[in-house]
Amino acid sequence: MVLKSSLLAASTLVGSAVAASYSQASTEEFNLLRHLGGNGPYVQHHGYGLSREAPESCTIDQVHMLSRHGERYQTASKGASEKKVVDRLLSADVTPTGPLSFLSTYTWPATDADYEEETTMGPYAGTLDAFSVGTEYRARYGALYDDSEIMPIFASEEERVVVTAHNFAQGFLGVNYSDYSEFQIIPEDVSRGANTLTWKLGCNNYNKTLYSDYIDSFSDDYAVQAADRLNTLAPGYNITSDEVVSLMTLCGYELNIRANDDFCKLFTPDEFVAFGYSRDLAYYYQYGQGNNLTDYIGSVYANATATLLEQGPSVGKMFWSFTHDDDMISVFYGLGLFETPSLLPAEYVQFGSPFQTSEIVPMGGRIVIERLNCSGHAYARIVVNEAVIPITSCQSGPGYSCPVTDFKTFVNKRAPKTYGIECGLDDDVPWHMWFYWNWNK
Template structure:
């Protein structure tokens, strides 16, 4: 039977009154079904582009074993490609910024890892995860270069390492998960079950997890839930699907309710990387130009797009010839270009860096302290967050699914200033903000509450772990399986060996962080962009 379903969404911001947007759609649905729209994963609204690309044929295209490299079976991606200048056998697929397939942070964030002291327990966790590896964004540099080469096919000749271009065809889709991306989220769900399975209530109630309507976001959540619970996950959890479109209040992609974030105010995050790209890819661009003749002009922008084709083709097709065209130093340059972009657009060098995701910070604090959000505040969707059906306040397991830039925005809004170093666009510097380590595909930030029977000594090498005192709760940030030491960014937390922060102290610090953010002005105010590097705190000047 065809029924008309009305989807009601309340938009709120601190600068406008509530607006009700009613959208109707016809769909086949059981007459007896009473599942609210925001828990129905079958509607397909606002899913974004969902084009698929060519099917992989890695058994045919794989060039391994490579000269001088002992054969190692691919698993499943081919990542053992020889790279000139790679003297220490490092993996370039851990230098691809936000395009890196998931890997745990190999160096940590400046603090050692410690197990829980005897008698302590993790009582609560809030995870925000990025989606898995995907096809390029519609209209991306990679897609543009693919079209440019297609249009020039038969009019140019490529030689040397670029000779494959004479018969190469662009075969990527748009924005949907590729197979390894599905596996990344399934693996993450399985890992999180081993870590936090004890927090699932055994009373038969379902937990609520949140994702967005975009196709890769919805599927990422579903694969994660299958990894955590198994294929019968719908009997254990409900997925709340929130509209992902500009203008809708959705803290999982907060910049969509922050117009200034997308109107050029943080354009330093675009301009500064262009300076660096022109510098580090100058030699590579000359090499490419020398290998091309005829009707295919080649710019440094094309060279940068070619670098992006390496990770995109690898995660989609298993292997890419583009990867071996660049030196190890040029891959380090690529990673740094992504770091500059993220810092200037969504980090502490952006005037909207904190504002983009301050609503998500408020949601985490509300979950921690067990209250709903009942009045319009920043970019929070009060319609959903004032209702315990859609915003449970006593869940011990909280799973959200978001994007790379939004996870960095969340870290910025929390005030994790250890990542605020300004990155010059002229040369690579030592830094904490390495996007490959912070938001690779399938990145995840786990925020734990740890309950201890007594206060824990900040010096974890002390003979007596516990200090005299009452039971104490601590907050622990774990980003890609490594501790983010809260004391490095929040002096009130103290210099603890384990990076924890006493919970009441953490809440006081975060209330101050929220007051720093003038959301209305940052997101809706009329102010001019400033040159990259003049902003260091994620706020407008």
């Protein structure tokens, strides 16, 4: 009787009109933007399901943002390299067919003057991205803003970084943003030492090529297979594996520039997974955990921010800063984020690695550190690309935040203030970052 009753109960549910409250489907097995290796448009970090809103009974009384510039064109050297490949394909004595049929009407999207600049058209325009973040953050952090005070905005001096900062400010402050803000343009120069937003430039002992041979040892089988496949589907072009890598790189920039995905469609998800991982390896060993000086380089911003959090809103409520992807990578490591239990292998793709370049430093990527005031107690909470990312060893506060005093201790132990020693700085070069306290008003 028990079995019969159970079967009867189950049968009545088969035709139930009650909708499931939560989807049981995985709707995003593959998202191209997560595999472009930092070359393509902004994409949110997948996160851990934690609420982006301030925890209950907490308010935000200080916020720090360090952002990469918005979506941009290629650098001049990369653009020239990719254009050379495309020009060869366009000049080939072949009638475009199959997946390359779009070449019959294709035109190169950039002029020499465009290279390295922020993009201005399409849904992935860098200027639009920065403006949109400004408007979103005005809604999120507007309570911290006092229009009777001038708001400082800090940007490294590269033009695309400065343009991003201006567009963010206009989104945050409105059309008359220049009346309410003061831009602090920080030189990208070795003479700045630690007092900059491009700390690796001031580090005399830094060497990003230290592990180049190991990075290059990652198999290019994915590119060879892609070339063979394309040459079969569109015979006569004789595409090489090196050209495949250039075209996969161009895919990201075409999206930035004009949202064109013709080159993206040439390649399979498996091929993009391998391509993205090759980029992860390069960032990891040049600027991240795999480099012997990253913790010291990343310590500068980590220590400065930890000090401001400890001092509280009396020294400032909002610190908006703009720089480059490689500098942000070092900061992540200085804060103990996205660490791997062992060094990334070049022998195979390390699936499940927390260090995924496209998720942590896409174009327009940003790290936000909030100071939470929860019933008079201060906590630090980190948000990367709109996902709350707890510190593994310090998450006892509301919403898995870290008590500010513990955060300061954690940063001091992890990122000791020995940048000047390890980087071989002269005594007349700044060993610490101080412009947040002494900006030009």
